[in-house]
Amino acid sequence: MENGEDASFEDVLAQALLAWYERHARTLPWRIAPKWRRAGVRPDPYRVWLSEVMLQQTTVKAVGDYFAAFTARWPDMMAFAAAPEEQVMAAWAGLGYYSRARNLVACARRVAEDYGGMMPRKADELAKLPGIGPYTSASIAAIAFDEPVPVVDGNVERVVSRLFAIDRPLPQAKSEIRETLRPLVPQDRPGEFAEAMMDLGATICSPKRPACALCPLNMMCRAHSEQREEAYPVKAPKRAKAKKFAGAFVALRDDGKILLSRRPPKGLLGGMSEVPTGPWQESPVTRMPAPPLSAPWRKITPQVSHIFTHIDLKVTIWQASLLPDTPAPEGFWWHDLENLKEAGLPTVMAKIAEAAVPGATKARAKG
DNA sequence: TATCCGTGGGC
DNA sequence: TGCCCAAGGAT
CATH class of the missing domain: 1.10.340.30 (Hypothetical protein; domain 2)
Incomplete structure (x- = not known):
């Protein structure tokens, strides 16, 4: 120029x-x-x-x-x-x-x-x-x-x-x-x-x-x-989402704690903490999966639906109350319900906790 | 190259 | 409601 x-x-x-x-x-x-x-x-x-x-x-x-x-x-x-x-x-x-x-x-x-x-x-x-x-x-x-x-x-x-x-x-x-x-x-x-x-x-x-x-x-x-x-831009067509189903276990100890675990380091939600779930399967959950610990599990409603990029997941929830001295199984831990936000739950897991304990994932005042 | 991997908002 | 979309990367 x-x-x-x-x-x-x-x-x-x-x-x-x-x-x-x-x-x-x-x-x-x-x-x-x-x-x-x-x-x-x-x-x-x-x-x-x-x-x-x-x-x-x-x-x-x-x-x-x-x-x-x-x-x-x-x-x-x-x-x-x-x-x-x-x-x-x-x-x-x-x-x-x-x-x-x-x-x-x-x-x-x-x-x-x-x-x-x-x-x-x-x-x-x-x-x-x-x-x-x-x-x-x-x-x-x-x-x-x-x-x-x-x-x-x-x-x-x-x-x-x-x-x-x-x-x-x-x-x-x-x-x-x-x-x-x-x-x-x-x-x-x-x-x-x-x-x-x-x-x-x-x-x-x-x-x-x-x-x-x-x-x-x-x-x-x-x-x-x-x-x-x-x-524009022209885009290739995308595949349909897979439908999947899982059971989840909300174990609540009477001193105000919930049982959590950690997901495997790789794959979906890799490395994140979670509410324990059974296997994610392609057919609806009809029977309770193997639970993380023995307890009087009761199915609660409603189900939780969550849509990932490529998976449409529906979660059936079982809940149980346990005594304050109940130990966490190997690989699990008890987390204070009052501080559930600090557990760092991914959204689908926060939804599950919220379905069982309304208000659990909001910041709650003590008492 | 195709598939897997989250979430929330817009229409 | 369902689909699309948003400053993509790893495998």
């Missing part, structure tokens, strides 16, 4: 987007505002990493309180690396995709040991760390360290597939989208460009009824010119 040549399509697009971003950037707790970024201020890589992992398949609104709680409790990478895994899992309870929490701990400890607590600066190095894949490695490298790499999340997939009317369905189109985006990334402001693309997708280029009239790229958008915005 400076030498008088016509600006390239890539430059025009990036400049239009960045100009829009300077006016319309979302204000987020882990982000540095455009005016400060341009003054050379960079976000804290620890906060960028934590936020990016929390935001995987999770809305900004859902992340809000968790990010505040995590950063208050563990203000930097070294503090987080020293946190017991169980405490992190419990603090994560309710956010979902619990392997993220386990990988977060593993990643922090790796950074502490192998990098002296300093996050590596390059995307290809970041991608070797637990819980950091193609998206997160690129986003940390671009946003925290201004490496000019294409950052492709769900927002960017939508924006790019519309801009260029990419007909190949996702997820096969991922690499095509990344390579289409690569030459658009401005070498001097890759971090803001990544944030701007995501903000555009989140606020203007929405899945339904995009606000094309407000879009800084509308004159360059092929989907818009064809009035086929909502046809």
